[in-house]
Amino acid sequence: MDQEESRNGDFAHYNDHHVSKKPKLNPLHIEPEIRDEFSHHRPGIARINNGSFGSCPKSVLAAQQNWQLKFLQQPDDFYFNTLRKGILHSRTLIKDLVNADDVDEISLVDNATTAAAIVLQQIGRGFGEGKFNGNDTVVMLHCAFQAVKKSIQAYVTRAGGSVIEVQLPFPLISEEEIIREFKKGLEKGKENGKKVRLAIIDHITSMPCVVIPVSKLVKICREEGVEQVFVDAAHAIGSVKIDVKEIGADFYVSNLHKWFFCPPSVAFLYCRKSNVSPDMHHPVVSHEFGNGLPIESAWIGTRDYSAQLLVPSVMEFVSRFEGGIDGIMTRNHEQVLKMGRMLAESWGTNLGSPPELCAGMIMVGLPSRLRVWSEEDALRLREHLRVHFGVEVPIYYQPPKDDSEGHARDKDGVITGYARISYQVYNALEDYEKFMNAINILVDKKKICKMLMTE
Ligand SMILES: Cc1ncc(COP(=O)(O)O)c(C=O)c1O
Numbered sequence: 079m080d081q082e083e084s085r086n087g088d089f090a091h092y093n094d095h096h097v098s099k100k101p102k103l104n105p106l107h108i109e110p111e112i113r114d115e116f117s118h119h120r121p122g123i124a125r126i127n128n129g130s131f132g133s134c135p136k137s138v139l140a141a142q143q144n145w146q147l148k149f150l151q152q153p154d155d156f157y158f159n160t161l162r163k164g165i166l167h168s169r170t171l172i173k174d175l176v177n178a179d180d181v182d183e184i185s186l187v188d189n190a191t192t193a194a195a196i197v198l199q200q201i202g203r204g205f206g207e208g209k210f211n212g213n214d215t216v217v218m219l220h221c222a223f224q225a226v227k228k229s230i231q232a233y234v235t236r237a238g239g240s241v242i243e244v245q246l247p248f249p250l251i252s253e254e255e256i257i258r259e260f261k262k263g264l265e266k267g268k269e270n271g272k273k274v275r276l277a278i279i280d281h282i283t284s285m286p287c288v289v290i291p292v293s294k295l296v297k298i299c300r301e302e303g304v305e306q307v308f309v310d311a312a313h314a315i316g317s318v319k320i321d322v323k324e325i326g327a328d329f330y331v332s333n334l335h336k337w338f339f340c341p342p343s344v345a346f347l348y349c350r351k352s353n354v355s356p357d358m359h360h361p362v363v364s365h366e367f368g369n370g371l372p373i374e375s376a377w378i379g380t381r382d383y384s385a386q387l388l389v390p391s392v393m394e395f396v397s398r399f400e401g402g403i404d405g406i407m408t409r410n411h412e413q414v415l416k417m418g419r420m421l422a423e424s425w426g427t428n429l430g431s432p433p434e435l436c437a438g439m440i441m442v443g444l445p446s447r448l449r450v451w452s453e454e455d456a457l458r459l460r461e462h463l464r465v466h467f468g469v470e471v472p473i474y475y476q477p478p479k480d481d482s483e484g485h486a487r488d489k490d491g492v493i494t495g496y497a498r499i500s501y502q503v504y505n506a507l508e509d510y511e512k513f514m515n516a517i518n519i520l521v522d523k524k525k526i527c528k529m530l531m532t533e
Contacts, residue, residue, distance in 0.1 A: 116504040124469045124509035128500035129439045132336040141391035142341055145384040161383055165376045168389035172346045176320045185347045185375040186386045190312035191225045193331035193347040195361045197308045201276050202233030210275055212238045215267040218278040220245045226310055242267045248476055249430045249486050253291040260295050264302045274304040281311030285474050287439040287498050288431050296326045317407055317437040322348045337438060339392045344385040406503060410438040414501035417510040418442045424514050428486045430496055439500045443486055443493040445521050450475055450495025455527035462530040467516035472498045
């Protein structure tokens with residue numbers, strides 16, 4: 079094997095099993111051990127927002143520091159003999175976890191935002207280079223992540239493409255509502271002989287959070303002749319089971335730093351081999367340009383790559399829990415439902431979706447008396463909860479429909495504010511009780527969002 083091959087790490091049998099070389103650690107089902115793994119979390123804060131920035135246990139952080147040190151000890155040797163092998167090892171573990179056919183289908187990138195740029199730049203080139211007609215479309219959900227929407231603006235609409243946003247109702251009663259609206263969006267995308275060049279489907283939407291029946295929507299895309307499908311599954315790995323073959327999309331991205339215990343920032347981008355343009359490139363061009371996306375992504379200039387090397391350490395961490403990552407997912411789902419129900423009952427409100435449409439996060443209606451009447455109100459309440467109650471939780475404003483028919487209500491009026499709560503292994507009942515009491519205090523004191531102080 080020559081040195082160049084080894085540097086790129088794209089050879090078949092790298093077998094550095096960091097996991098099995100280490101002594102077996104204690105099983106992590108005892109609360110103090112879990113507390114210790116997350117003892118760097120600021121004390122006194124009810125951190126019920128794993129969904130935004132994830133979390134990383136102490137043992138994985140220690141492994142990261144080892145990688146960083148290894149680089150600094152002898153950078154040349156690390157670059158030529160360690161880095162790419164390590165990245166290949168992480169990619170291989172992910173490939174098995176998500177049931178991809180080939181490790182070359184898996185690239186490690188910084189985050190879902192980078193993956194969106196990779197996919198959308200490729201689509202933008204289709205418009206820019208005249209391969210697509212000017213008014214061909216990209217179809218996406220109206221609640222797609224802002225960075226993804228802006229990427230469409232930057233790469234697709236500027237190049238002449240058009241966009242159809244599929245409006246989803248909220249609160250949701252069943253997945254049929256999603257399927258019905260999605261089909262309508264595709265019909266619109268195909269009006270007047272236009273072609274849908276790309277559909278972007280979230281696996282778990284961010285705000286409001288809903289688990290989307292992604293396999294069913296991809297199947298519909300295939301039946302309707304959509305050319306490519308990109309699944310933005312930023313929240314998926316570690317919170318729902320992923321089988322990329324069963325889902326059947328062309329591209330699928332999931333952050334490893336949200337629900338999979340990696341530190342920021344690392345995500346995997348799956349590109350289905352059989353049906354994908356070779357014209358996929360990392361937006362940061364290095365000397366690896368043209369060597370295939372996994373290799374381009376594995377070197378985007380000198381920087382810290384340690385987060386990409388930590389998949390084996392995360393596998394070791396999750397193996398200490400009963401049922402491994404699957405056990406964690408199941409328990410997080412059960413717990414978030416339980417906590418959501420407790421809050422909704424205390425406040426006399428509702429949940430934003432049925433249990434089967436949520437994973438480790440759920441939307442809980444806030445009392446209408448708080449008057450969350452705008453996005454600014456939602457942000458003010460979020461800040462107030464952080465500053466005055468030590469609660470970290472995102473708040474969502476759901477504008478009332480024109481006719482207030484079918485809108486969720488509590489005893490005082492229409493519910494327009496929702497909290498998105500998460501449950502991760504470090505959470506405990508007291509986190510949610512703290513939030514519950516904070517809202518009850520505000521309501522008892524007849525506070526409305528407009529009058530809340532954040533300082
Ligand atoms: C659905 C969705 N897509 C994309 C992103 C962007 O992730 P990142 O900031 O890691 O790029 C997020 C972040 O929360 C998200 O929820």
